Amino acid sequence: MAVRNIQKAIQVKETILKDTPDAKVDVMELDLSSMASIRNFAAKYRSLGLPLHILINNAGVLSPQFKLSKDNIELHFATNHLGHFLLTNLLLETMKTTSYEQNTEGRIINVSSEGHRFAYSGHLSDYMNNELSYSSIYAYGLSKLANILHANELARLLKGAATTCYLALNPQVKGVTGEYFVDSNFAKPSLRAKDQELAKELWEFSMGLTSSK
Ligand SMILES: NC(=O)c1ccc[n+]([C@@H]2O[C@H](COP(=O)([O-])OP(=O)(O)OC[C@H]3O[C@@H](n4cnc5c(N)ncnc54)[C@H](OP(=O)(O)O)[C@@H]3O)[C@@H](O)[C@H]2O)c1
Structure with missing residues (x-):
């Protein structure tokens, strides 16, 4: 509990602990x-x-x-x-x-x-x-x-970073690979984005451009 009146908060803390002795309550001034x-x-x-x-x-x-x-x-x-x-x-x-x-x-x-x-x-x-x-x-x-x-x-x-964090951290996407996500959900990309021939062509093209560098 972040409070401006510490004495009042300590009374509240005691009331909470009476009802729930295992509760973990800390009081800090704010x-x-x-x-x-x-x-x-x-x-x-x-x-x-x-x-x-x-x-x-x-x-x-x-x-x-x-x-x-x-x-x-x-x-x-x-x-x-x-x-x-x-x-x-x-x-x-x-x-x-x-x-x-x-x-x-x-x-x-x-x-x-x-x-x-x-x-x-x-x-x-x-x-x-x-x-x-x-x-x-x-x-x-x-x-x-x-x-x-x-x-x-x-x-x-x-x-802006929510979907990225979701994919980096959430156990629900364990084993999921090569999928496209929007707002932390599976989504369908465009037809061109699913074209395997185009993907291979891009791979070779990119390899060619980067291999001599
Ligand atoms: N009551 C309603 O009908 C109602 C309706 C809609 C929305 N709300 C909203 O609900 C929230 C809680 O209101 P409430 O009705 O429970 O009012 P409340 O009983 O007056 O509680 C307000 C709390 O804010 C604390 N506070 C005030 N100024 C502070 C400061 N400078 N630093 C730290 N703590 C401060 C007070 O601390 P102290 O104990 O030290 O005074 C008190 O614990 C408020 O945001 C209010 O706008 C209330």
């Missing part, structure tokens, strides 16, 4: 409204050499008053989105290493809200730290919209 705290947390997590299978970006604030974070960023945006954005980036390599070493699929969950439908419209810079145009509903909505956009972009960026 204030998502402070980039320094996030960097400290990530550095400590990495230095402990802990695996990371699932990251749940759950923390959220809803503040009636306009507030700034320790880094002078509007508090909803800072805590609900930017903190999770930075934390995810700092832990991504750890997640990849865990997936690779333990042959598992990592998972990042951003907890958004139906409130994302009520976000400020227009450019971020127009209202980001603008106290005069502040609305808690719109500020919260924007941070929850950011949770969804962040997840989408992360998925798009990570998908």
Whole structure:
């Protein structure tokens, strides 16, 4: 559990252990409204050499008053989105290493809200730290919209390597060879790509071009 209030978390930990004595629960300090705290947390997590299978970006604030974070960023945006954005980036390599070493699929969950439908419209810079145009509903909505956009972009960026990693690591493809995959599934290539004569011709042609080099 990554928390800003250690005392509260220790009470939660004790409650969990009462119900499930075998549970393994660790508590570490993390204030998502402070980039320094996030960097400290990530550095400590990495230095402990802990695996990371699932990251749940759950923390959220809803503040009636306009507030700034320790880094002078509007508090909803800072805590609900930017903190999770930075934390995810700092832990991504750890997640990849865990997936690779333990042959598992990592998972990042951003907890958004139906409130994302009520976000400020227009450019971020127009209202980001603008106290005069502040609305808690719109500020919260924007941070929850950011949770969804962040997840989408992360998925798009990570998908580029997903099929390759699947083929490199997944035991389900043991013994499978010479097949074509799209989005981690068997797929049919074009007719020309299945032409054995053309494959032989290309082989000879390539051998000819490379043998004298
Ligand atoms: N409740 C709903 O109806 C609802 C609906 C849709 C979506 N959600 C989303 O669900 C998530 C959880 O909300 P909840 O309803 O369970 O609210 P909650 O009871 O207020 O819990 C929010 C948690 O976020 C933590 N947190 C807040 N600021 C933090 C910071 N700077 N650093 C670290 N932790 C921080 C709080 O820690 P402390 O214990 O120290 O305060 C608390 O544990 C949020 O992302 C929220 O937007 C809630």
